[in-house]
Amino acid sequence: MAFIFASHVLAFPTIDLVFQVWNLNISLCFVSYTRKPNWATSASHFIYPPNIFPAPPDFLALVADFIDGILLKPDHKRAWLSPFLTVYEVFSVPSRAARFILAFYCYVARTEEDVWGLLKPCIHNGILAPTTDQRLRYADWLFVWAKERTSVSPRMASLVDEYHAVIDARAASGEIWCRNSPDIGLFDVFEPTVLASALQTEHNLGHLIFGESLWGSLGSCSSKRDDPITAVYRKHGLLNSPTMLKPDAYNSLILPHAEFRGKRSLHRPTFAYRGPKEMWSVTRDFPPNCHWSADAKMQRKSILHPSLLTGSDRDSLLFKNIVTSSLGVAIGPLEYCGIGHIVHIGGIPR
Template sequence: MVPPPTNLLLIHTFQLRKARVGMAFVFKDHVFAFLSSDLVFQPTWATSRAALPPPPSDFYSANWDFLDCLANWIRSRPNCDRNGLACDVIRSTRDVFLGIGLSLLLTEAEVFSNPSRTARDLLRPAMKDGYLAPTVQQRMRYLDWLHVYAKDQTKLPARMAVLVDDYTDQLEDLSGLQMWFRYDMGTLYDVFEPTYVTEALSLPHNLGHLIFGHETWVELGGRLSDGSDALTSLFSDEGRLSQSFSYLRSQPIFLAGLLDSPTFLRPDHYSPLFLPPADMNAYICPRRYIHGSTICKVEGKSSGAGMITEVKGEARRRTLFSYIVQQTRMVAIGPLEYCGNAHQVHIGSSTVIAPCFGDPTLPEYFAIRDLKTRILAPVLPGSRRPALSATEEAELDTQLAEYSKAVLRKRARDGEGDENQPLGDVPAKPKRSRLSADKRLALMTVN
């Protein structure tokens, strides 16, 4: 492996680049640290490699092994408290679900992403001179890979919109009661769209017969599995499979046997099984969306009571993907956010790639200008930056002075100058001039 060039290294202070140390290894001359912006960091320790727990099976590349792991986890849960939210279980059960943080409405389509398509359409345009240096516009394109998470608006199939309306209407009716129980919910069908998981339902060992029931799955033309997967074996061994395969019920009453009870899927609602792409963005909803538009606001109608608190107003706006990317210096989610540390710097008519803000290899004037853009809050296109207060001006001057000291220390360490030598005045930006007609004619004659 070729060692990284040392001329790109610049000693920063925490005032210039705020971070928290999740874990650090201190050596004689260097410190190898894993930094975190929010300190969401959990290492696992063991006295030997053999003592470490086995890594969880990947549910995309090792789907069969993942189902085995999931079935074993379900077997261990019957006597546990199971009244908590499913999303909390998914986050906390690291041995099965890898500790993935999932949105409440995150679909499986977002999890089962296609790495080849992502590399072609998302990453390659942002690669510049070997660095991942995305622009704001390229970072915003990642919204196309998300369905609901951190989006202000989303689009859904029309038949899924019907389920959303029915679900929210029933919850709204129940919220007006002083007291109600789960069995009072009536026919509250799950908001499920099989088209989002087409790839998973097309596998040879898919779980369509468990999701829809054997008879309904065959009627819909689904690919029938041989039932040898771990989940089917689990429910069969425990006597939870109905021999009649009559799974779909209109009344949500739990009968004896898991699949002799309702699936909570609306009957006669999933034909055809998979929708064409043109039907996936047609949210026909007469309420809660702009008249004549197929774009629906991602908003609920239920009250604030319950286990989930709805975020509204300014607090909600600050969590949106577009706000984080366009109006802050923080990162949202996605590969361009976590790995796209480099950025493009315009120097006159040319563009160079800086691995980080304040890159010490840049000319001093442009390095300081680049650092200012990092310190100051972003400005939306078409807007003007508000004037800084006296306190903000003083804070900016302090941070730029810290950067200048870091550059001087680096020059002294590299033998390029004295640490106590003051930096020169920042040169004025070179003015571009046009060639006169005589000069242009003379150049054409020489050529």
């Protein structure tokens, strides 16, 4: 519950909605090193962190500072671009970092543009009261999370299959191997169509994602080369780093709907893991004989492997099962323990 006044908001949040906003060294998923709370004694002195959707340049500058810190002091925690890569593995590779940023842009952009269309039909007399069918519709917003299987394009399906073939062969060999070595041939599973809305903006970072040559051959929007992300990688001499993408997988940038989510799309299973957090992925975790760095010093950095969930443990976490077969809540803007329920009195919904 919240009461909105001219210059203040009086809120009574439940414990799952309590949060603290940090200063300009952080915006959502980018963790601050200074950890200074972003608060002020008056509204006129409060500084809002930049948002990627209306202000990409300011947001990119914020992220560039974060990347600079990571490159100066490597972080070996998991990064969540893939649940199984470390922060350093993501942000030391310009392509991976750019994909991470554009994925965040697409998430924010869709929320800004479409979330009211999802929420409005569920509000009755000022109360959020979605039906079961309305709650289930949010699953269409999710690509992998809590889904039994996911729709993928034929080229993404091939990338998934090749990815698993490589890690299975390496696991069977029993020999220690480095997943980021160019000789391994382990390419990231990436479908550009997922990032279509971001790749068609002037701040697309396409030259970082695909490399200058491939980006140019895809006949896509031109990229700005003076953005803060490009600048920070230029500073560290990493602009020509491998993209970790399979070059011949991309003959076109954005696929038609029929190939991506329509009748020509394919399906691949999802994998659920439990670690510090619940994780869902279209690829499996690396085997125990896999190291993330060929550097012996880096190898000593301990990385905990999450536990693969199967059977009833996995089934209980599926979005559709939480909504239809439990009293719990899944994820999304319609999932709250305190949502209303429509009752009919005298044939009138109330």
